[in-house]
Amino acid sequence: MDALRKKARELLESGDSEVIIGYGEGSGNRARAIFVQKPEETERLILDDRCEQNLAVYLLKREVKSLGKPAIVARLPVLRTILQLAAENQLSDGDVAVIGISPDGELVDLPDFKAIEEYVDSLPLELSPEEQEQLEKIKNMSIEDRWRFWTDEFSRCLKCYACRASCPFCYCSTCVVERNIPQWIPVAPHGQGNLEWHVVRAMHLAGRCVNCGDCARACPVDIPLNLLTQKLDEEVFSNFGLKAGTTSELNYALSTFKPDDQENFIR
Amino acid sequence: MAEFEPKIIAFVCNWCTYAGADLTGTSRIKYATNVRMIRLPCTGRIDFMLLLKAFAQGADGVIVSGCHPGDCHYTAGNYHARRRWILFRSLLDFVGFDTRRVHFAWVSAAEGAKWAQVVNSVVNEVRELGPFEDYQKLARVGVE
Numbered sequence: 578m579d580a581l582r583k584k585a586r587e588l589l590e591s592g593d594s595e596v597i598i599g600y601g602e603g604s605g606n607r608a609r610a611i612f613v614q615k616p617e618e619t620e621r622l623i624l625d626d627r628c629e630q631n632l633a634v635y636l637l638k639r640e641v642k643s644l645g646k647p648a649i650v651a652r653l654p655v656l657r658t659i660l661q662l663a664a665e666n667q668l669s670d671g672d673v674a675v676i677g678i679s680p681d682g683e684l685v686d687l688p689d690f691k692a693i694e695e696y697v698d699s700l701p702l703e704l705s706p707e708e709q710e711q712l713e714k715i716k717n718m719s720i721e722d723r724w725r726f727w728t729d730e731f732s733r734c735l736k737c738y739a740c741r742a743s744c745p746f747c748y749c750s751t752c753v754v755e756r757n758i759p760q761w762i763p764v765a766p767h768g769q770g771n772l773e774w775h776v777v778r779a780m781h782l783a784g785r786c787v788n789c790g791d792c793a794r795a796c797p798v799d800i801p802l803n804l805l806t807q808k809l810d811e812e813v814f815s816n817f818g819l820k821a822g823t824t825s826e827l828n829y830a831l832s833t834f835k836p837d838d839q840e841n842f843i844r
Numbered sequence: 845m846a847e848f849e850p851k852i853i854a855f856v857c858n859w860c861t862y863a864g865a866d867l868t869g870t871s872r873i874k875y876a877t878n879v880r881m882i883r884l885p886c887t888g889r890i891d892f893m894l895l896l897k898a899f900a901q902g903a904d905g906v907i908v909s910g911c912h913p914g915d916c917h918y919t920a921g922n923y924h925a926r927r928r929w930i931l932f933r934s935l936l937d938f939v940g941f942d943t944r945r946v947h948f949a950w951v952s953a954a955e956g957a958k959w960a961q962v963v964n965s966v967v968n969e970v971r972e973l974g975p976f977e978d979y980q981k982l983a984r985v986g987v988e
Binding site: 715716718720721722723724725726727728732753759761765766767768769770771772773775776777779780783784805808809812813816817830831832834835836838839840842843844 | 892893896897900913914920923924926927928929930931932933934935936937938939940941942947948949950962978979981982983984985986987
């Protein structure tokens with residue numbers, strides 16, 4: 578933590594960065610995102626197990642951009658998000674100073690996208706055993722049980738769109754849910770519209786999601802949303818051999834194709 | 845009570861399957877009348893949301909059909925569509941949506957007979973499955 582504060586102070590004092598996006602103490606013993614603009618305020622930065630939020634979501638927000646050149650405290654999901662945003666032409670090399678944090682909390686020097694790519698490449702990107710177990714549990718259900726499971730989960734959805742707000746890849750200025758000619762997603766939170774929303778959200782993140790899990794953490798009614806994107810991530814990898822957030826070059830599974838893609842389901 | 849007749853919505857591309865279905869007609873081949881065809885420029889244009897909208901509007905089954913690989917009028921629209929279908933089908937299956945109600949086909953402008961056969965077999969399969977009440981009922985969940 579001291580190394581992090583020192584590094585943040587250096588960045589602000591040298592003028593290389595004007596704002597540090599990091600974690601600070603929030604209410605109810607939770608960590609929250611803070612935006613440090615003064616060297617003396619770097620003491621507010623913390624780093625522990627509670628610091629789970631994907632801070633990269635703020636990089637594209639106008640309010641944060643207006644604070645000046647950012648530096649960001651970046652664990653693996655944030656690093657992958659930065660690479661994926663770069664691949665989608667949302668960030669250029671040098672737009673953000675990265676304070677890399679290794680899985681055991683040590684500072685990592687990552688001067689450019691190339692260095693981030695190499696570092697991400699050296700870490701395991703698979704789902705954790707708990708995540709894998711939960712995913713397998715649902716995959717092994719009968720189709721009727723899966724339908725019951727998901728319709729039950731989605732029935733709690735209130736269409737608050739916190740999942741969308743928390744996601745660094747939901748940056749469209751006009752989201753499909755705001756399009757009302759036609760009304761693609763029903764406004765009322767009924768079962769059918771909720772299913773449509775969660776299907777469309779997952780599909781729009783297919784091949785882009787880096788599995789930070791913020792959508793599920795943001796959900797006020799605890800819908801395990803990240804399972805949908807994890808499942809699609811698995812399909813993208815097994816069918817097309819691609820993984821989001823591993824390169825700053827465009828590698829979006831759905832913007833390309835191979836002539837011999839699987840088609841055993843097509844008549 | 846009369847036997848259940850499924851409503852099938854077919855999203856087809858203008859250049860191959862729509863012309864193929866025309867050929868079915870001009871060849872005087874009879875096929876099931878349960879299908880309502882919607883012509884779009886290319887399978888690459890067929891957003892998966894259209895399929896969900898069809899089910900929301902009461903479809904019991906959906907067919908998506910276009911040019912064979914390599915024949916796309918826009919060179920690669922069908923290849924892109926195919927990738928999307930692979931992911932969309934697996935996602936539907938994962939949420940427990942019966943993918944036996946969503947069918948994909950390549951039907952060229954010369955395959956009038958194939959179109960009739962695709963429609964007939966989809967209609968028969970969906971008739972077996974019965975009306976898609978699961979999905980219709982969802983629109984009431986959280987309302988009543």
